[in-house]
Amino acid sequence: MESGFPVFVVLAVVSILSAIGVVAFKSPVRSALSLVLAFFTLALLYFNLGAQLLGISQIMVYAGAIMVLFLFVIMMLKLGGHDKQPEKTDRRLYVAIPVSIAIAALVLTKFIEPMLHVPVSVIGDEYGTPQAIGPALFTTYVWPFEIASVLLLVGIVGSIMLAKKRF
Amino acid sequence: MTEWLARQSELTLAIIRVLLLIAPILILVPGLIWWERRLLSWMQDRIGPNRVPTMTNAKGRKYRAAGLVQTLFDGLKLFLKEDITPASVDRKIYFFAPALALFPAFVLGGTMPFAPQSGIWQYLTPVADIEIGLMFVLAISSLGVYGVVLAGYASNNKYSLMGGLRASAQLISYELAMGVSLLAVVFASGSLKMTKLVEMQEADWLGGVPAVQNWFILTPYGLVAGVIFLICMVAESNRAPFDLPEAENELIAGYHTEYSSMKFAVFFMGEYAAMFIFSGIFACVFLGGYNILPIDWAYLHSTTGSSFFKVVADLNYWLAPLTFLGKCTFGITFYIWLRATLPRLRYDQLMSLGWKTLLPVAVVNFCLVGVWLIMEDVMSVGIAWVTYAISVVLILALWFGIKNKLPNKLERRTVTLVDPKRSA
Numbered sequence: 001m002e003s004g005f006p007v008f009v010v011l012a013v014v015s016i017l018s019a020i021g022v023v024a025f026k027s028p029v030r031s032a033l034s035l036v037l038a039f040f041t042l043a044l045l046y047f048n049l050g051a052q053l054l055g056i057s058q059i060m061v062y063a064g065a066i067m068v069l070f071l072f073v074i075m076m077l078k079l080g081g082h083d084k085q086p087e088k089t090d091r092r093l094y095v096a097i098p099v100s101i102a103i104a105a106l107v108l109t110k111f112i113e114p115m116l117h118v119p120v121s122v123i124g125d126e127y128g129t130p131q132a133i134g135p136a137l138f139t140t141y142v143w144p145f146e147i148a149s150v151l152l153l154v155g156i157v158g159s160i161m162l163a164k165k166r167f
Numbered sequence: 168m169t170e171w172l173a174r175q176s177e178l179t180l181a182i183i184r185v186l187l188l189i190a191p192i193l194i195l196v197p198g199l200i201w202w203e204r205r206l207l208s209w210m211q212d213r214i215g216p217n218r219v220p221t222m223t224n225a226k227g228r229k230y231r232a233a234g235l236v237q238t239l240f241d242g243l244k245l246f247l248k249e250d251i252t253p254a255s256v257d258r259k260i261y262f263f264a265p266a267l268a269l270f271p272a273f274v275l276g277g278t279m280p281f282a283p284q285s286g287i288w289q290y291l292t293p294v295a296d297i298e299i300g301l302m303f304v305l306a307i308s309s310l311g312v313y314g315v316v317l318a319g320y321a322s323n324n325k326y327s328l329m330g331g332l333r334a335s336a337q338l339i340s341y342e343l344a345m346g347v348s349l350l351a352v353v354f355a356s357g358s359l360k361m362t363k364l365v366e367m368q369e370a371d372w373l374g375g376v377p378a379v380q381n382w383f384i385l386t387p388y389g390l391v392a393g394v395i396f397l398i399c400m401v402a403e404s405n406r407a408p409f410d411l412p413e414a415e416n417e418l419i420a421g422y423h424t425e426y427s428s429m430k431f432a433v434f435f436m437g438e439y440a441a442m443f444i445f446s447g448i449f450a451c452v453f454l455g456g457y458n459i460l461p462i463d464w465a466y467l468h469s470t471t472g473s474s475f476f477k478v479v480a481d482l483n484y485w486l487a488p489l490t491f492l493g494k495c496t497f498g499i500t501f502y503i504w505l506r507a508t509l510p511r512l513r514y515d516q517l518m519s520l521g522w523k524t525l526l527p528v529a530v531v532n533f534c535l536v537g538v539w540l541i542m543e544d545v546m547s548v549g550i551a552w553v554t555y556a557i558s559v560v561l562i563l564a565l566w567f568g569i570k571n572k573l574p575n576k577l578e579r580r581t582v583t584l585v586d587p588k589r590s591a
Contacts, residue, residue, distance in 0.1 A: 029260070029320060036313070056302045064309025065339060068316065072335045075320050075328060129298040130359055 004048050011048065015041035028074045032067060039063045051128035172290040184294045188276050196439045197238035203503045205234065210507040242432065250428040260321035265426065265433035268314025271307045272440035278303050278361045279447050282457050282487035293361060300361035301353060304448055305346050308403055312338040314437065315405065315412055315422045322425035330421025334412035337402060337517060344525035345399035348392040351533045352383050352452055354540065365456035369463065374548040378463050382455035387555065388539065391532045393453040395525050400449060404441040407506035414511060446498025447491065454494050457487035531562060
């Protein structure tokens, strides 16, 4: 077993629990915080796999910037509301839960078995460093990269256009 | 000692390194608060805390250690105070927020080297010498906002919430300019690794002057980037003149209004620790890290043969942590000086400074470094600097050409405290 495996288990459990927390919490702020934790542990998982740049970008972009904006909006709109509505248990849940568990079990049994035999890939020291990703991004994958950035630019311009009152 | 360290396991070394980073901060934070209060009072023509401790010897002579112990007693007072938790707070988040504010302040220093990477020091610093050192700093400093925002939200108080919202807007805006200003330096040195960044500053000045080290603050692009980083760093640690999240005349105390005793102390400590570490990062990235002067002693020693330079080089090596601490103190003094000098920015001024001034200047600076790098690569260092100078002149000409044609929406308010005509 690799030395990173216990770390992986801990991180994976925390990340799954926080991902469940995102949908399970009733207060939107707590959901958002769970999402932050999920992103953060995901970044740590990337570190564990040696993908430094990806992990740090994950923290910087998702945990550090996007989620702050989410929280900002949630707080501005005061979406607080500690379980104000009495929840009725939906009867469909009695069918939905067993069926989804069954499907999950079916998928997992098919997936776990071959995954146990996946050879541990040996990656070099350079893997996941800025020195490896930078050249790849700007030579081999320059077109997809540029198209993605243009897409983002279009998104920004579009949102500003929509936010403006007069065109 | 060096051999003993070399034999230790990676885990033991990591613990030693973390302690070497955290312990000085924890010990020095009270000193820092004392320094701030004394310096502020000196700048404001007051005396400041100078009494505690007053010791009397057998002959009845009184000694004062310049009030140095005052902060310790202040801390003790804070810890012993009644801890009030308002009834309507969101309890879990309320308790969690101070911890979340302290966490980034300490983690931030994880990639910061305070001594050269040779001999004994290589085992002691930095905590983690990772390839993405500088990005780590940016990422962790971007997490700093959570403590403030959640404290503001959990307090269930409109003023606190306002403070939290201001903090999130401010920190996100200034992160951008900070990132781009650092990019210029990263571009010039070709690495994100903090130790590499410091090593790059030991090269020849401006790429061609031997004996002088290439501290980034001494290069034109580094100076611009350094000033922008310095401003952003003050904004990131919520210090005056960017202390809008806790503006006391508008928001009582902003996000920590509802906090008392220990929990308030934790916020306080987080702020000072962040100041400390940001100063350290500034020293690492722009002020040549642990080198005492921008002079290449080893080069001087090899050219002149004078053993004096050898001695200085050795001193430079062995006193590296002290030099680094001195540079941190320099940064902190700058923080305090700013606080004593500048009035707090208005919200629109804050936003326009961040988005309309710092960010464009940082981007232009970044592009200029690119031009310089290409010219140096293709032609030579001299030609690169000539091109750089021409580009700067062109950009300045362009700016002064269009400056008056741009719409200026920033409201200007002036207050005449004493009317010069009437006072005569």
